[in-house]
Amino acid sequence: MITHMKNLTREELRAFFAARGEKPFRADQVFEWMYRHGARDFAEMTNLAKSLRENLENDAPLLTLKIEKSLISTRDGTRKYLYRTADGCLIESVFMKYRFGSSVCVSSQAGCRMGCVFCASGQNGLTRNLTPGELSDQLLLARRDTGEDIRHLVVMGTGEPMDNYDNVLKFLKNITDPAGLGLGRRQISVSTCGLMPGMERFLRDMPQANLAISLHAPNDAIRTRIMPIGKVCGVRDILAFARRYVADSGRKITFEYVLIDRLNDRPEHADELAGNLRGLNCLVNLIPLNHVAETGFAPSSAAAARAFKERLEAKGVGATVRRELGSDIAAACGQLRLAAGADQPLNGDHFFENPID
Ligand code: SF4
Numbered sequence: 404m405i406t407h408m409k410n411l412t413r414e415e416l417r418a419f420f421a422a423r424g425e426k427p428f429r430a431d432q433v434f435e436w437m438y439r440h441g442a443r444d445f446a447e448m449t450n451l452a453k454s455l456r457e458n459l460e461n462d463a464p465l466l467t468l469k470i471e472k473s474l475i476s477t478r479d480g481t482r483k484y485l486y487r488t489a490d491g492c493l494i495e496s497v498f499m500k501y502r503f504g505s506s507v508c509v510s511s512q513a514g515c516r517m518g519c520v521f522c523a524s525g526q527n528g529l530t531r532n533l534t535p536g537e538l539s540d541q542l543l544l545a546r547r548d549t550g551e552d553i554r555h556l557v558v559m560g561t562g563e564p565m566d567n568y569d570n571v572l573k574f575l576k577n578i579t580d581p582a583g584l585g586l587g588r589r590q591i592s593v594s595t596c597g598l599m600p601g602m603e604r605f606l607r608d609m610p611q612a613n614l615a616i617s618l619h620a621p622n623d624a625i626r627t628r629i630m631p632i633g634k635v636c637g638v639r640d641i642l643a644f645a646r647r648y649v650a651d652s653g654r655k656i657t658f659e660y661v662l663i664d665r666l667n668d669r670p671e672h673a674d675e676l677a678g679n680l681r682g683l684n685c686l687v688n689l690i691p692l693n694h695v696a697e698t699g700f701a702p703s704s705a706a707a708a709r710a711f712k713e714r715l716e717a718k719g720v721g722a723t724v725r726r727e728l729g730s731d732i733a734a735a736c737g738q739l740r741l742a743a744g745a746d747q748p749l750n751g752d753h754f755f756e757n758p759i760d
Contacts, residue, residue: 409536438583506555512562565601677718
């Protein structure tokens with residue numbers, strides 16, 4: 404049976420090698436080659452016996468993705484990657500450069516079944532969950548391609564991470580394992596539309612990592628119009644969880660808020676939101692909507708976004724307006740997939756700015 408190496412934890416790798424009559428330390432060697440050195444094939448693993456490398460090459464593939472296309476911003480070094488999975492799914496990731504270091508935003512699913520109406524990625528539903536290896540390779544291939552030491556990760560691309568929780572958790576454990584890449588948990592941010600079971604598990608499993616909740620509205624009446632999940636998990640439930648998250652983890656929580664013209668960007672919406680968040684250690688990340696013709700929604704003006712932010716701040720709620728990175732290649736977001744034969748464009752606005760504090 405074919406086993407993708409990066410779908411296994413280090414413990415599972417040990418069992419894999421033990422079953423082949425190999426010493427457990429082989430697992431540590433392979434793990435280090437994959438995550439610390441970003442090896443693309445077993446031939447690079449020169450401290451393994453040649454016969455073992457050849458056997459592994461045949462029945463334990465290392466790479467789960469192939470770079471189909473990439474675009475590089477000449478302004479700020481942002482790179483957008485289109486990857487193809489072994490079964491032909493097309494997924495996107497974004498590499499970004501910040502003052503504090505480099506970051507990658509990865510997708511957690513091929514498609515999405517959450518159905519947020521302002522989002523092009525979810526329009527065709529879910530194709531499938533991405534595996535831990537496919538999640539890792541989005542980061543590892545970007546690191547190898549850019550030659551940059553990536554120390555920050557955001558799981559905010561296409562898909563709902565809490566709807567693919569087990570694979571996302573295994574991926575996070577693998578990339579934070581000190582025997583490999585050793586990414587700091589505090590340098591990781593995961594964004595959710597508000598799937599409560601996953602958020603509860605995340606608080607228990609990864610309390611040191613950052614959580615961002617896509618709120619997008621100050622009340623259920625507006626939220627349920629744009630996010631079907633709002634009917635399952637209301638604003639009140641999210642706020643109650645957020646207060647517990649902050650108390651239990653000691654971390655600030657981020658709320659994502661896509662600004663949609665006249666739907667959720669009026670002064671009274673800012674006031675209601677500020678009232679909801681009073682006293683909570685949080686940051687509101689305001690994101691002007693990316694225009695998607697089929698949705699019928701329009702982005703808020705820059706002036707409305709600024710006024711919304713200032714109104715929140717005046718009431719004591721910290722807020723940022725997303726900085727545009729890779730603006731010279733933004734138009735190609737989704738067109739990467741279209742150009743490669745995908746039937747549905749991706750909305751580039753999934754790829755949010757890293758809210759790491
Ligand atoms: S915004 Fe996120 S959760 Fe909602 S449909 Fe799009 S990918 Fe899914």
